[in-house]
Amino acid sequence: MEVYDPEIDFPEAWKLLQPFMLSNETLISIRNSMSRELQNGLLRDMHARSSIPCLLSYVQNLPTGHERGRFLALEMWPTNCRIMLVKFSSERDVYMSSKCVIVPHTVAASRGTTLFNFLAHNIAIFVRDKKVEKDNLPMGIAFAFELNKLALDVGILVRWTKGYGAQGAVGKNIVKLLQNALDEYKDIRINLNSVVNISAGTLMALSWSYPNCKIGLIVGTSTNAAYVEQTDACQMFEGNTKQPLMIINTEWRNFGANGHLDFIRNEFDKLVDAVSSEPGMKFYEKCISTLYLGELVRLIVVRLMKMGVIFKGASMDYFDIQWKMEMKSIMAIESDPPNVYTSAQLVMEKFRIRNCSERDLATLRFICHIVSLRSAQLVAAGVACLINRMNYPNISIAVDGGVYRLFPTYQIHLNKYTLMLTNPHNKFKYVISEDSPGVGAAIVAGIASKVKVIESID
Template identity: 60%
Template sequence: MANDNTYNPEVDFPEVFKICKLFKPTEDDLEKIMNLLDREIKMGLSRDQHDRSTVPCHLSYVQELPSGRERGQFLALEIMPTNCRIMLVKFSSEKDIYTSSKCVIMPHTVAAGKGTELFNFLATSIANFVKEKKVEKDNLPMGIAFAFSLVKHALDVGILVSWTKEFGAQGAIGKDVVQLLRDALAKFPEISVEVMGIINVGAGSLLALCWAQPDTRMGLIMGSIANSCYVERTEKCELYEGEEGKKIMVINSDWAHFGDNGVLDFIRNEFDRQLDSESITPGQRLYEKISGALCMGELVRIIILRLMKSGAIFADDRRDYIGIQWKLDMISLIEIVSDPPGVYTKAQEVMDKFRIRHCKEKDLAALKYICDSITNRAAMLVASGVACLINRMRLPKISIAVDGGIYRLHPTFATVLKKYTNLLTDPRFGFEFVITQDSCGVGAAIMAGMAHADKYKTDAKMFTMDY
């Protein structure tokens, strides 16, 4: 059986080694990225320079964090790129969370139709759900966890900026998502649901973990989208014009766009630029494209195809399937690197899907080396962002809510991320990455409960503080 030292990339596949060197940022590079991000965040939080920042730092208007002592029953609606989910969430004693949910598959005709049709469909689904659960008359607070870009004007006012490619509901962009849902729910007078507010996926993950771990101060999303949120001091949020006395604000960084102004060009290489130019959003979401889980497989595919054309790897094999854009996904990438050292069984299984069979072991070793190089760089670049936020908050210890398959399933991604976050973070500030067990919908339910308690200060029935 082969072992760790079977191949020396520089000697055994020099063309592969040469390309992978392009994906090895130095510590100085990572520190530079961290400092550039901090500058963009400061601009995003400021009144005068907000519009110039590629990290807009949207105010979530979530200004309280759960303690874990809250109790009650609430509804949540998750609106994600691939599906929607309605949840009934009950917070009981001893940090127990009971959830009952229903996944709603949205027909393409609805997702791509009129905005009114989309929200009517969601309202119908909610009405059916609360009737099934026999809570249709309880006027339960509902929170929305939303995976698309919003501009918030209040906790319950979120103006839709854009959909992703799966959605195209006409007439919804530029309108308040909360009001669109309220209007649709008003067509069902037989049910009573109070929509309290809307938050993004990162804030939902942060709040969900915070209920169980009260020192949670950051949410990190590494799935179909790349984003983060963190807890900022309200005094730093120059665009905030709300109630005085609120000391904190959960910020949706929207950091996927970091670098859209060219500041990250020094770290991007020819393969990054090719991926970007061939994407449906050229010149946009550049930080996501060099660090996000969604783009890792595509980068690997582009590199393999280049090397196949030069004869450096899988030289005589067919290229029609590997030539299909986005064909190599994150799951395939994880499978390739999940084999033990010197073993390439899963790597060959992945290549079989591309009709590239009976591969030479050296080619599979080169493939694994490419995948490791791409994922390691991504983890290092994410570490720059995480360290930036930790250093901004200046807290002795925080928990970071992590949501994303690449973190959970990849054998080394979490280790590399932690290593470089440690390297870049001021040693006075401690941190812990925690995989979120509860979905962002649980966080939306918590938000709804806290907003209800704040709105009806004399009514403790719905969201009690169990001291």
């Protein structure tokens, strides 16, 4: 088995990938830029100009772990929804039953009322089935689309992602839209009282069993993070400042809009941006999320094939198809043991390229390694910026999204670079979030109904 030195053995690929290789100084510089943008996002006079808007979640109470009872949740994702009944009966015991609902394209693309009527219909079936339709259980929504939060139960829909038409809902409070649809069912009583975004839901779900959880991190087809801020620092907040904490939804995917990533964005990043559904936006996300990493790898391989230095003589018919390279292929290529290329060869066979030389497969693996390493480094810069800002001696970070769960080398890189970029006295641990964001939304709903009861007594 030959051990390859990329600089010597595949110099063309090495040269092409130089711009992807970030020095520690570069990462420190990015972390510091993120810290400044984050601070600006919290300030009233700088908020509109910041590429990290730091949106208020209006969630000011973290779970104690002593929450008990039954709560409902609706998780809304771009492709499906999940209705959940969550029961907390002891410190360690979370019982959850759920029903996944695929939203038909005809519903997603129709009017907003049609979509929310569809959801209400399925919620009605679910609560009757669970025999809780009369119980007026608190219900929260975990929402994967962009919202402008104005209160815990007011989330104005900013925009849908691809596949959703439902135009009548844009600019409206989605809690109210769902409540209106539920009101049609006279036999049902539900206390719909809150909406949170997915990263805040992830944070809340884990903090029930890990009280020191202070960050909810999403790394998947998109990226985002929520963290715990001091209410005093949130200048955009005009509510009850007696509560010391506020979960902030960073919406950091657009970091780079103010030019802070221009010095690392290379020709391949620019090509991916140009063919994406939102050119000129979400530069940070486009260097990180699974949606774009495969395309970056594909473009680099295509360039090397056209240069005649890799997979010589092979047909490019399949490799030339945009977005054809998926993240699962990159994970498979990197999952082979050192100097073994079995999975890499299987991936290439999907592209109708057979009997590859070991050197070509080693080159392919090197490309995947460098592109995914940069993703982990950039996420680490963001997470370190949050850890350093909060300055807790010890925190857990809830991670959701397939990359961290299914990609061991990514875990190693993310931990290594977060450690390098974090103040040494701030200890941290990444924890895979086993409970979905819907569990977090259920907790928020439970806390919200309790807070309301206390306020009414006051």
